[in-house]
Amino acid sequence: MAEQLEKVQAAVSDLDLDNIAPLVREALDAGQAPKDVLGAMCSGMAKVGELFEQGEYYLADLVLAGEGMKEGVAILEPLLVGEALEKKGKVVACTVKGDIHDIGKNLVCTMLSTSGFDVVDLGVDVHEDRIVEAVRSNDADAVALSVLLTSMVDSIGDVVKALESAGLREKVKIAIGGACTTQELADRYGIDALGRDAVEAVRIFEGFCA
């Protein structure tokens, strides 16, 4: 990884929040592609998650890291949007009912929209009825569900059932991702794909909307 990207990644993972935005600008000025800078931020955030699990960081640190990410992403977003020209398909995205984690979901939305998808981001803690409504009113092609809490995996099943009841399940492909998702879980709910990161998310939705 190029030195400027390493610095961006380290600023995120070290919670050096004041330096994230300046280092993002520095990397761009040095000619790094906006997508790669975003990728470096994603890796830094993944490291933050690991350090939290190892007891090195506290919850308050995670909230701060999330805020730091937003500032960097805000610089990159307009540049990334300029890169994609034709729309590839419409995706309804959210974090499932009962779950408020949004850093990964936001990265997935940013990567999808900057890769040419029309993304309808419903936010966090979203009830299945809102998802059905959004799929219908936007005539969506696919649904992206972010799920980080094991206690909330049943929310995935609720979305599938609600789409089935509304006669929309055949019309949309569904992908899941987030810390607690597994292939076993995807199979249990008849989910079309499981994604490990935002880059894989783009590949999955390109496959869905091909």
Ligand code: B12
């Ligand atoms: C940051 C964080 C928080 C922050 C969230 C801030 C925010 N705005 O999102 C705060 C502090 C608020 C928080 C709260 C809680 N958290 Co928390 N949190 C995390 C942490 C450390 C990192 C998550 C993160 O942002 N990672 C970085 C992002 C970039 O990665 P990501 O989310 O995985 O997303 C990437 C991929 O998964 C993928 N992806 C994500 N979504 C999707 C969707 C699709 C369709 C695809 C294809 C791909 C994809 O692409 C993303 C980008 O590359 C995780 C640990 C972990 N390892 O995940 C715990 C973790 C998820 N939290 C946990 C818990 C328990 C909680 C709380 C219940 C704590 C509490 N006791 O209050 C609350 C939840 C409240 C609620 N109702 O939701 C547990 C869950 C355990 C479990 N298995 O159920 C974890 C695993 C920590 C742990 N080991 O205990 N948390």
